[in-house]
Amino acid sequence: MTSFLVRRILGALMILLIISAVTFYLFYAVPRDPARAFCGKICPPETLQLVRHNLGMDEPLFVQYWHWLVGIFAGRELVQFGDCPAPCLGYSFATQEPVFGAIVDRFPVTLSLTFGASIVILAFGIITGMIAAWKVGQPLDKIASASSVIGASLQIYFVGPLLAFYLVDTMQLIPRPSYVPVTEDPVGWFTHLLLPWVVLSIIFTANYTRMTRSQMVEQLAEDYVRTARAKGMSNRAVFFRFAWRGAMIPIVTIFGVDLATLLGGAIITEQTFTLHGIGELAVRAVQNNDLPMLLGVTIVGAAMIVILNIVVDVLYAFIDPRVRLT
Amino acid sequence: MTTVSWSGEPGTSRGPGPFLSVRDLSVEFSTEDGVVHAVDGLSFDLEKGTTLGIVGESGSGKSVTNLAILGLHDPAHTQIGGEIWLEDRELITADRATMEKLRGDRVAMIFQDPLTALSPFHTIGRQIGEVYRKHRGASKKEARDRAVEMLRRVGIPQPEVRVDHYPHEFSGGMRQRAMIAMALVCDPDLLIADEPTTALDVTVQAQILDLLKDLQQQFGTSIILITHDLGVVANTADDVLVMYAGRAAERGTVREVLREPRHPYTWGLLSSMPRLNSSVDVPLKPVRGTPPSLLNPPSGCPFHPRCDYPRLAGPELCFGQRPDVSPETGHGDACYLTLEQKRELRTTQASDQTEAQIDARTEDGA
Numbered sequence: 001m002t003s004f005l006v007r008r009i010l011g012a013l014m015i016l017l018i019i020s021a022v023t024f025y026l027f028y029a030v031p032r033d034p035a036r037a038f039c040g041k042i043c044p045p046e047t048l049q050l051v052r053h054n055l056g057m058d059e060p061l062f063v064q065y066w067h068w069l070v071g072i073f074a075g076r077e078l079v080q081f082g083d084c085p086a087p088c089l090g091y092s093f094a095t096q097e098p099v100f101g102a103i104v105d106r107f108p109v110t111l112s113l114t115f116g117a118s119i120v121i122l123a124f125g126i127i128t129g130m131i132a133a134w135k136v137g138q139p140l141d142k143i144a145s146a147s148s149v150i151g152a153s154l155q156i157y158f159v160g161p162l163l164a165f166y167l168v169d170t171m172q173l174i175p176r177p178s179y180v181p182v183t184e185d186p187v188g189w190f191t192h193l194l195l196p197w198v199v200l201s202i203i204f205t206a207n208y209t210r211m212t213r214s215q216m217v218e219q220l221a222e223d224y225v226r227t228a229r230a231k232g233m234s235n236r237a238v239f240f241r242f243a244w245r246g247a248m249i250p251i252v253t254i255f256g257v258d259l260a261t262l263l264g265g266a267i268i269t270e271q272t273f274t275l276h277g278i279g280e281l282a283v284r285a286v287q288n289n290d291l292p293m294l295l296g297v298t299i300v301g302a303a304m305i306v307i308l309n310i311v312v313d314v315l316y317a318f319i320d321p322r323v324r325l326t
Numbered sequence: 327m328t329t330v331s332w333s334g335e336p337g338t339s340r341g342p343g344p345f346l347s348v349r350d351l352s353v354e355f356s357t358e359d360g361v362v363h364a365v366d367g368l369s370f371d372l373e374k375g376t377t378l379g380i381v382g383e384s385g386s387g388k389s390v391t392n393l394a395i396l397g398l399h400d401p402a403h404t405q406i407g408g409e410i411w412l413e414d415r416e417l418i419t420a421d422r423a424t425m426e427k428l429r430g431d432r433v434a435m436i437f438q439d440p441l442t443a444l445s446p447f448h449t450i451g452r453q454i455g456e457v458y459r460k461h462r463g464a465s466k467k468e469a470r471d472r473a474v475e476m477l478r479r480v481g482i483p484q485p486e487v488r489v490d491h492y493p494h495e496f497s498g499g500m501r502q503r504a505m506i507a508m509a510l511v512c513d514p515d516l517l518i519a520d521e522p523t524t525a526l527d528v529t530v531q532a533q534i535l536d537l538l539k540d541l542q543q544q545f546g547t548s549i550i551l552i553t554h555d556l557g558v559v560a561n562t563a564d565d566v567l568v569m570y571a572g573r574a575a576e577r578g579t580v581r582e583v584l585r586e587p588r589h590p591y592t593w594g595l596l597s598s599m600p601r602l603n604s605s606v607d608v609p610l611k612p613v614r615g616t617p618p619s620l621l622n623p624p625s626g627c628p629f630h631p632r633c634d635y636p637r638l639a640g641p642e643l644c645f646g647q648r649p650d651v652s653p654e655t656g657h658g659d660a661c662y663l664t665l666e667q668k669r670e671l672r673t674t675q676a677s678d679q680t681e682a683q684i685d686a687r688t689e690d691g692a
């Protein structure tokens with residue numbers, strides 16, 4: 001287990017290194033000059049040169065990358081902005097604020113969104129899938145299966161405003177989505193995020209219903225389930241003590257893969273409900289050619305996915321004793 | 327008819343009639359390709375404390391028959407007809423709760439493939455123990471102790487350690503033993519063993535068969551032993567049922583069927599079996615052709631496309647009308663040849679074999 005974690009964390013660091021290097025390089029491959037933007041509309045060449053120097057952009061690319069990397073662990077001194085203590089992801093070109101601070105401010109929003117939506121997706125998807133499998137071929141199964149097809153074909157930016165219009169404006173059932181820190185007001189946190197959670201989870205839930213159903217049906221036809229029946233186990237015991245374990249294995253695997261997509265969905269959801277999360281930072285960073293911010297957001301997003309994937313793998317070993325974490 | 331409490335102690339008085347009686351059983355599966363007639367009009371009896379060997383080619387319906395006894399077919403895709411009487415209880419029409427109480431307790435099954443038949447997600451001890459908990463209301467601790475005891479009984483070394491292992495940590499032979507331990511945990515009255523030894527080497531195979539014999543002597547268990555191996559049947563069974571295409575081809579005591587086989591299919595089975603005691607290698611003569619489609623069983627006798635004697639027995643009968651097993655009790659077979667014809671054919675076949683032996687010998691000499 002320890003050696004597994006060490007290996008996985010080292011692997012994760014490698015991945016993050018590669019992702020940051022690639023993002024760094026790609027940003028420069030785009031023929032736009034952030035220094036020029038920084039310098040303003042009327043920009044004499046000498047000033048441009050100075051700005052470049054102050055931003056550290058007159059050095060070779062790999063040196064810049066190295067400085068950036070060192071900054072994360074040791075902090076760095078920036079000509080333009082002054083001291084930047086570790087972990088330093090630099091300062092935003094656009095707003096001049098420290099990138100790390102900006103991300104830390106907004107991280108709880110995105111984390112809450114993704115975490116809550118994951119719970120809704122798994123709980124709802126698995127429960128409806130189980131019900132469908134329990135009632136295979138019966139009306140309840142057909143309803144669950146049909147609604148999952150409809151769910152899968154919906155879009156966040158379509159369902160979001162629609163539901164907001166009905167539930168928030170017309171019926172006033174729930175408050176307008178916003179972020180209330182969970183530490184201040186857990187109930188407010190919950191009610192204000194309910195709609196974004198539901199909207200973000202709709203497209204995914206359908207998939208999990210379908211998968212759970214088909215996996216359960218498949219597991220129920222397995223030999224070991226027949227053995228359980230031959231031992232006199234009731235249908236319910238067979239269902240909840242035996243078959244579900246087998247069914248959960250592929251679900252957990254797929255969920256690990258879906259996490260990245262889910263994070264993408266969270267960005268769209270933030271945009272839809274104007275929540276001030278990392279997604280908003282990312283979109284703005286792209287619009288503003290804001291390299292430090294873009295890099296910071298990319299790395300934090302990637303780190304989140306990589307960490308969650310390790311969690312998923314540990315979970316996997318819990319479900320299936322044949323899996324060894326080595 | 328004397329009614330006996332069904333859950334009575336094994337060995338106490340029974341009603342008249344055999345312990346297990348299968349009458350005109352049919353099992354049909356609806357599939358995308360059509361209806362598979364896996365078992366069709368099968369009847370047999372099993373007496374208390376005896377062993378019935380069921381033999382037949384792969385696909386002849388041995389497993390399907392026995393799954394029907396336990397009521398383990400998926401009712402959504404399966405039509406089951408006929409009657410299955412266990413003492414004074416009919417099992418096909420029995421309700422779910424009755425069957426659940428019966429399974430694992432009075433009737434237990436050892437499955438063909440112990441790797442897939444054990445749950446990969448639970449320890450061996452738990453899988454054995456939960457049967458005991460379910461049927462005997464044992465506590466967790468008692469169930470575990472019982473599991474250890476059962477593992478010891480089937481000869482698993484270090485049962486106190488092994489009880490907490492998962493199936494994937496067991497060898498094939500140990501898994502099979504664990505499977506047997508699981509089936510025996512409640513001392514069942516009827517044990518169905520579906521090829522319990524096919525996956526094992528000869529030594530382990532003998533040990534396991536001995537184990538089943540001991541059990542039978544100790545508890546008076548009735549056993550249905552499904553196997554491809556006629557040698558196993560000769561050593562362990564009292565009666566034999568030869569199945570072909572979901573029907574009975576021949577039935578009788580081991581002695582009758584193996585010494586004086588009557589059905590041409592049984593002849594084929596016997597002559598395709600290598601004999602340990604034959605002085606030279608008699609060439610094996612497998613039954614020619616392939617088993618019939620169960621989607622579209624042949625008309626008349628299902629064996630006729632592979633049989634050498636329809637002309638002798640009367641083609642209009644063999645091709646047109648399905649033979650029943652006759653006589654109804656004792657040594658019987660489903661074939662239109664007369665007993666004289668069969669006897670005669672057997673003698674010539676035996677002399678054929680002697681010729682083959684002579685051939686083999688001369689070839690050896692050359």
Ligand SMILES: Nc1ncnc2c1ncn2[C@@H]1O[C@H](COP(=O)(O)OP(=O)(O)OP(=O)(O)O)[C@@H](O)[C@H]1O
Pocket residue numbers: 355357362364382383384385386387388389390391438620
């Ligand atoms: N659920 C099912 N649906 C459709 N056909 C089935 C089903 N189960 C069994 N069959 C068919 O029924 C026939 C008999 O199968 P069965 O498993 O009883 O054979 P068997 O005699 O046990 O063979 P083996 O010696 O290989 O175990 C086979 O042709 C099989 O394909």
Ligand SMILES: [Mg+2]
Pocket residue numbers: 388389390438520
């Ligand atoms: Mg079989």
